[in-house]
Structures are given as structure tokens and as C-alpha cells.
Amino acid sequence: MDLESEKSRNGANHFENVACPFCGMACDDLDIGPSGNGGLKVLKNGCARSIAGFERPLVEPSPQVDGKNVTLEEAVRAAAKLIQTSKLPIFGGLGTDVEGSRAVIALAERGGGVVDHAMSPATYRNIRVMQSSGWLTTSLTEARNRADLFIFAGCDTHKNNPRFFERVVCTEASMFSDNPAKRTVIFLGEGLDQSAAKGNRIGEVLTLPCKSDRIGEILDAMRALQKSLALPSGDIGGLPRAAVDDLYARCKASTYGVIVWDPASFNFPGGDLTVNAICEFVKEINATSRFAGLSLGGNEGVPSASSVCAWQSGYPLRVSFANGKPEYDAERYDATRMLAAKEGDLLVWLASFGDNLVPPETDVPTIVLGTPGLKLSRKPKIFIPVGTPGVDHSGRVIRVDNVVSLPLRKLRQSKLPSAADVLASIEAAL
Ligand code: SF4
Structure with missing residues (x-):
């Protein structure tokens, strides 16, 4: 859809109900207008993260090969040549929309490479649990309309998903009641x-201070209580036993409890076991009470990349196409591990949302398709500036709860190509 047909009836360059691509929430209620200096301004329903993203000034630098300005066609040809001659290219970062994810997987398939997302270390704490024992989770909409208890397990939601409280926890209206009950919020x-x-x-706001790597013990203890098993009388996970009993009683008494976590917060050995403890407790307490998990985060397009990878290969990221068919190994095809072990000889890095998703330090030649202001510590072999989905071109992202995809709109005239178009051109030049 072109820019003209995207404009709202409010007048030139004023867009209503815009979906935001800058975190996994994909809020779709923003108003964006002109800034007065040729840029964009968030007029309504923004947060600091979305303002930083939408109001980033437009710059349109040339692509570069070996630090020298070239045309896009020259950069595409050079990238295709590097991929063609690479024994095992690694396609990493993957900060892109659904279209970009489809294009990068198609290119990896053609070029015989490995795909992995920059946020995979956190995402895999969830994926391992989903794969091994399954989980029972809810959506943002369901949580907003039904929950009377929110437990935030170790996550500072404010940082990664700034409007979660405003849009889900603190909303006064509910689809199912004219006078919804107050909510208890436990940190x-x-x-x-x-x-x-x-x-x-x-209603009540409580804090139960404990270390992140001990949250699993508390959830395991509550699971034991739900199964009527005996527990020792002392502290559990750094909390007094009475506090654990009280937390469990609140969970049992709630009509719809939600435990919120962000896998990025469990960055310690065995972090996936904490996710597992949360999910097993949720499953257990559903025998007598309604309860669900809700994993947040989902920034830099990781829900889009993992969903597209699953649709197209049957596996969620960390997939190799080197043998002509998708081969999945969550340990072996970890891009960070592969680069450190020098198992790949080319890195193709995608970062089209923010300026901070930089490639890891590596000696291998690197092709970067990134935002013009990407904070690179050194010049890559090839740099192709690309537009941001939902700002410079239309697109689609999958929300952090994985239940909906949101259409993104082109909001400004920009010469920056989409990552999907550049990747398709590279594939065509192979
Ligand atoms: S919370 Fe996330 S999706 Fe919503 S406006 Fe802020 S950055 Fe955008």
C-alpha cells in the first residue's frame, strides 16, 4: 500500500491507530503526525521506546563495500558473491518483520546457511519448556479482560514492554463486567x-523480594502445596515459609491468575528451569483454579522470526540449510557459539528496528543490513542501510503472545529499501 492510501482522513501525514514495531507488545493505538522538521512525531499513546523509534531522524546513506560508497545494486552483487563463496554463512540478528524473516530464510535455504535470532538465548529458555513439557499461556487480551491477580516473576516489565501496565494491568474496563474486581499485583x-x-x-500491591535464580524454588514449593505434599518449615527460595503459604493462598483464591515473566530476566545457568517451574505450577493449579502464564519481551522481531522459521522449516530458529534441507539443533546451530568456535565463515546480520542490535565481535566477514544509525563497533565488509518496518515501509509483526500479527504501515517517504527487498535481490543474484 502506498503512503497516500495509508494517510488517515485527518489530513496529510497524520496517522491514527498505528501499530508500533519497537517492542513485542505491538500496541496498535498510536497517533503519529509530522514533527515540523520533516520527521515524525508521536502524538498519542507513545512510550519512551516508541518515541525514540518513530522520531529517529531519517537519514539515507549509501550502501558501502569495504567502507566505500556504492550503489545498492553493487552492494547486492557483492553480498551475493560472498554468500556464494561461503562454505557456511550464518544469518543472524534477524531483527526484521514477517516479510524480512521469510526472505532471510529463503536466502539461507538457497545459500546453504544457518539461521538464528539475536534474542535466541532468552527465547530458548521458553522454547525448551514448550518442547519438553508444554505450557498453558494466555494472551494480552485475555489477561486484560479476565485476570484478578498478576504475579511478575523476576521481570522489570517497564523496561522491555513499557505500556504493559497501562494496556493490560491497569485498564479499568473489562469485556465481561461493568464493575470488574480490583486486581492484586505481586512482584x-x-x-x-x-x-x-x-x-x-x-488493589493490593505486594513485593516478595527474592533472587531471580530462586524463583523456581518458590514455584516448585507452591506446586508441592497444590499436590498436598509436605514441605519443610524453613525459608523457601529466600522467602519465609509463611510468605510462600500466603502467595499460594492468593493464587488459589484468585478467579484468574496470571504469572508474567520475561525469559531475558532469567539469564543464569538453568534459567529455563525457572520457566519450567512457572509452567508446571500453572498446569498443576489449573486442576482447581483458573491460571495462566504470560511470557513477555519479544523485542527485535523475535516472535516473527521464530514463527516464520517454524512455518517454513518446521523448527523454531537455530536451523541449518547447509545440507539442502532444514536440520534443527538448538545447541549446534546457536549462532553465537558457532561464531566463537569459528564454525561459520560469513555472518549476514539483520537489524532493522533499533540502533542497538549490533553483531557480535567476530573475525569473519560480515554483511550488515541495518538501520542507518546502527552502532557498529567496526566497519563490516558490506553495509546496506535498510528501512524500519512500520516507519519506512509497510510490513507485519507477530505480537509477543503469538496469537495475532499486526499490520505495519509506511509513515514517511523514504528511499531506504526494506530488508525483505534487499534479501530477495541478493537471492536473485546468487
Ligand atoms: S509498549 Fe512497546 S509496542 Fe507499545 S508503544 Fe511502547 S514500544 Fe511500542
Whole structure:
């Protein structure tokens, strides 16, 4: 769809109900207008993260090969040549939309490479649990309309998904009641920002301070209580036994409880076991109470990349096409591990949302398709500036709860190509 047909009836360059691509929430209620200096301004429903993204000034530098300006066609030809001569290219970063993800997987398939996302280390804490024992999760909409208890397990939601409280936890209306009950909000962890838990809908706000790597013990203990098993009388996970009993009683008494976590917060050995403890407790307590998990984060397009990879290969990321067919190995095809072990000889890196998704330090030649302001520590072999989906071109992203995809709109005139178009051109030149 072209820019003219995207404009709202409010006038030139004023867009309503815009979907935001800058975190996994994909809020779709923003108003964006002109800034007065040729850029964009968030007029309504923004947060600091979305303002930084939408109001980033437009710059349109030339592609570069070996630090020298070239045309896009020359950069595409040079990239195709590098991929053609590579024994095992690694396609990493994958900060892109659904279309970009489809294109990069098609290119990896053609070029015989490995695909992995920059956020995979966190995402795999979830994927391992999904694969091994399954889980019972809810959607943003279901949580907003039904939950009377939110437990934030070790995650500072404010940082990664800034409007989660505003859009889900603190909303006063519910689809199912004219007078919805107040919500209890419990922060399970150390130093979590509670400032957003406020407003008429919020009842009690409690803090249970414990270290992130001990949250699993607390969930396991509550699971034992649900199974009527005996527990020792002392502290559990750094909490007094009475606090664990009280937390369990609140879970049992709730009509719809939700445990929220962000896998990025469990960055310690065995972090996936904490996700597992949460999910097993949720499954167990559903025998007598309604309860669900909700994993947040999902930034830099990781839900889009993992979904597209699953649709197209049957596996969620960390897939190799080197043998002409998709081969899945969550350990072997970890891009970070492969680069450190020098198992790939070319890195193709995608980062089209923010300026901070930089490639890891590596000696292998690197092709970067990135935002013009990407904070690269050194010049890659090839740099092709690309537009941001939902700003410079239309597209689609999958929301963090994996239940909907949101259409993204082109909001400004930009010469920056989409990552999908550049990747398709490279594939055509192979
Ligand atoms: S919370 Fe996330 S999706 Fe919503 S406006 Fe902020 S950055 Fe955008």
C-alpha cells in the first residue's frame, strides 16, 4: 500500500491507530503526525521506546563495500558473491518483520546457511519448556479482560514492554463486567519497578523480594502445596515459609491468575528451569483454579522470526540449510557459539528496528543490513542501510503472545529499501 492510501482522513501525514514495531507488545493505538522538521512525531499513546523509534531522524546513506560508497545494486552483487563463496554463512540478528524473516530464510535455504535470532538465548529458555513439557499461556487480551491477580516473576516489565501496565494491568474496563474486581499485583523478585501498578483498578500491591535464580524454588514449593505434599518449615527460595503459604493462598483464591515473566530476566545457568517451574505450577493449579502464564519481551522481531522459521522449516530458529534441507539443533546451530568456535565463515546480520542490535565481535566477514544509525563497533565488509518496518515501509509483526500479527504501515517517504527487498535481490543474484 502506498503512503497516500495509508494517510488517515485527518489530513496529510497524520496517522491514527498505528501499530508500533519497537517492542513485542505491538500496541496498535498510536497517533503519529509530522514533527515540523520533516520527521515524525508521536502524538498519542507513545512510550519512551516508541518515541525514540518513530522520531529517529531519517537519514539515507549509501550502501558501502569495504567502507566505500556504492550503489545498492553493487552492494547486492557483492553480498551475493560472498554468500556464494561461503562454505557456511550464518544469518543472524534477524531483527526484521514477517516479510524480512521469510526472505532471510529463503536466502539461507538457497545459500546453504544457518539461521538464528539475536534474542535466541532468552527465547530458548521458553522454547525448551514448550518442547519438553508444554505450557498453558494466555494472551494480552485475555489477561486484560479476565485476570484478578498478576504475579511478575523476576521481570522489570517497564523496561522491555513499557505500556504493559497501562494496556493490560491497569485498564479499568473489562469485556465481561461493568464493575470488574480490583486486581492484586505481586512482584516476586528483587528491585523490580512497581511505579506503574497504580490507578482505580489496582488493589493490593505486594513485593516478595527474592533472587531471580530462586524463583523456581518458590514455584516448585507452591506446586508441592497444590499436590498436598509436605514441605519443610524453613525459608523457601529466600522467602519465609509463611510468605510462600500466603502467595499460594492468593493464587488459589484468585478467579484468574496470571504469572508474567520475561525469559531475558532469567539469564543464569538453568534459567529455563525457572520457566519450567512457572509452567508446571500453572498446569498443576489449573486442576482447581483458573491460571495462566504470560511470557513477555519479544523485542527485535523475535516472535516473527521464530514463527516464520517454524512455518517454513518446521523448527523454531537455530536451523541449518547447509545440507539442502532444514536440520534443527538448538545447541549446534546457536549462532553465537558457532561464531566463537569459528564454525561459520560469513555472518549476514539483520537489524532493522533499533540502533542497538549490533553483531557480535567476530573475525569473519560480515554483511550488515541495518538501520542507518546502527552502532557498529567496526566497519563490516558490506553495509546496506535498510528501512524500519512500520516507519519506512509497510510490513507485519507477530505480537509477543503469538496469537495475532499486526499490520505495519509506511509513515514517511523514504528511499531506504526494506530488508525483505534487499534479501530477495541478493537471492536473485546468487
Ligand atoms: S509498549 Fe512497546 S509496542 Fe507499545 S508503544 Fe511502547 S514500544 Fe511500542
